[in-house]
Amino acid sequence: MTPELLPCPFCGAAAELQDVEWLFGRRRALCACVECGAQGRELDYRPGPDDGLRDEAWYAVACAWNTRA
Numbered sequence: 001m002t003p004e005l006l007p008c009p010f011c012g013a014a015a016e017l018q019d020v021e022w023l024f025g026r027r028r029a030l031c032a033c034v035e036c037g038a039q040g041r042e043l044d045y046r047p048g049p050d051d052g053l054r055d056e057a058w059y060a061v062a063c064a065w066n067t068r069a
């Protein structure tokens with residue numbers, strides 16, 4: 001379960017989770033504002049046979065986004 005994302009602390013626009021291709025088979029999960037491009041914590045992870053690691057990474061970046069000042 002990924003927590004619902006709070007609006008951007010800078011401009012109040014919606015934030016979204018992004019999951020981009022990274023190096024060497026790794027992926028990078030991050031949370032960013034769709035309007036001003038502010039970014040929260042980034043987290044690299046290596047996709048496993050199931051979606052567990054991805055869900056964990058998403059959860060972590062979503063929590064980090066929601067808890068920053």
Ligand SMILES: [Zn+2]
Pocket residue numbers: 008009010011012013033034035036037038
């Ligand atoms: Zn913003």
